[in-house]
Amino acid sequence: MNRALRYATVGVIAVSLFAGGSAAAFAAPQDLHAAKPVVATAPAAASLTAKASVNSVKAWQEFRVSGAAKGITAGTKVTVQQKQGTKWVSLPAQSPIAKSGAYSVRVKLGIKGVNQLRIAAAKTVSPVVSVTVR
Known part of the structure; x- marks a missing residue:
């Protein structure tokens, strides 16, 4: 070479x-x-559960909606939404998600009859919970 x-x-x-x-x-x-x-890796699908502390309340009587969040960052606020006609309206009831994923929101309702509620965090919503206001 x-x-x-x-x-x-x-x-x-x-x-x-x-x-x-x-x-x-x-x-x-x-x-x-x-x-x-x-x-x-696909991110874990976000989900919320919801359960009301009562099935029936008097108007403006306080109750709680509690549940758990999965795939949502701790500290993110969850908001209670109420179905009014055909629209879901956000109520001023909010609570942060704990590190464990649990949350609990205090709620007062004044519209008499069966109220349909759900919990929302960003684009994730829980199943509907019904509470009767008498």
Whole structure:
């Protein structure tokens, strides 16, 4: 092997070692930039449960709606929503989610009859809970 070819080979190996480690020095050119598989994990699906402390109350009598949150960051506020006609309206009743995932919200309702309630946190909502106000 002539001297120029030896210097060129040593130079290529030295630059490859410097730039990308020993594997890059001896890898075929098509392997240097090969895509590596990416493994993505799906985030846990967020969910909320809800249970009223009573089935029936007098107007403006306080009760609680409690439950648990999964896949939602602790400290996130949950809000009570009431179905009024065809729309869900957020009430001023809120509570933060504890580190354990539990929450409990104090609620007072004045609309007599069966009230449909749910808990909301961002885009996640709980199943509907019914409380009768008499």
